[in-house]
Amino acid sequence: MSQTFRAYKAGGRTRTVQNLGLTNGAPTPEAVAYTFTATTSAPTDDSDGFKNPGLQKTLHLLIKNNNTGGTVTIRLWGYHSAFDEWGVLTVLNPTNGVRQAISVSAGDDVDLYNTFDIEGIERIAVQCTAFASSNNATVWLGTNTI
Numbered sequence: 001m002s003q004t005f006r007a008y009k010a011g012g013r014t015r016t017v018q019n020l021g022l023t024n025g026a027p028t029p030e031a032v033a034y035t036f037t038a039t040t041s042a043p044t045d046d047s048d049g050f051k052n053p054g055l056q057k058t059l060h061l062l063i064k065n066n067n068t069g070g071t072v073t074i075r076l077w078g079y080h081s082a083f084d085e086w087g088v089l090t091v092l093n094p095t096n097g098v099r100q101a102i103s104v105s106a107g108d109d110v111d112l113y114n115t116f117d118i119e120g121i122e123r124i125a126v127q128c129t130a131f132a133s134s135n136n137a138t139v140w141l142g143t144n145t146i
Contacts, residue, residue, distance in 0.1 A: 017060050017142040020050040020124065034139040036072065036128040043077050043086045049125025052118060056143035059118045061126075063139050065106040070132025074139060076102040076116065079123035086125065091116065103129070106137065118143070 021031030033050060043049050065072045076089040090099040106112045118124065126139050 015144060015146055017144045018053060018056070020052075020141040020143060031140075032138045033141040034126050034128075036074075036131060036137045036139070037135075038128070039131050040128045042075075042127050043079070043125035046079060046081070046084060046123070048086070049077065049079065049123045050141060051123055052121055052143055054145075055120065055122065057117065057119045057145050058143060059116045059124060060142040060144070061104065061114050061116065061139065062111065063104055063106045063137060064111045065108060065137050066135050067109050068132035068135045068137060069108055071105050071107050071130060072128065072132065072137040073103055073105040073130035074137075075127045075129050076104075077125040077127060078118060078121035079125070080120065081122055089116065089118070089121070105130070108132070 019031055021033045059076070061076070063072070063074060077086045078089045079086045088101045091102050092098075093100050102116060104112060104114060124141060124143075126141070128137070131137065
């Protein structure tokens with residue numbers, strides 16, 4: 001009698017950070033998710049942004065303002081198929097207990113690294129809401145369980 005063995009998966013959770021830029025076929029681990037040269041629109045289509053593989057819990061974001069001559073500001077958006085809608089991601093403000101839209105600003109020639117809770121979010125998109133008049137800003141996105 002032959003035996004059947006079943007290989008169980010843990011849902012794709014990971015401790016190490018996975019670069020979301022790689023999910024679009026980029027060849028190197030340093031893959032940039034976004035390069036902004038102007039402000040952009042909010043996501044509207046359910047295929048916009050990047051898939052959160054394995055529904056990871058933490059978003060790692062690095063924004064690099066590449067000598068634009070001013071401040072670059074981005075806003076984070078999340079999508080879930082249960083609602084078929086995009087919504088601005090929020091974070092709890094500890095000083096007043098109110099949830100506020102996640103908006104990250106990087107001054108001229110500044111690199112900022114942040115982490116955010118994205119538990120349950122299926123797709124992540126970044127919108128550039130303010131941009132200075134020259135050069136560009138780059139954004140890297142990564143996810144993990146911890």
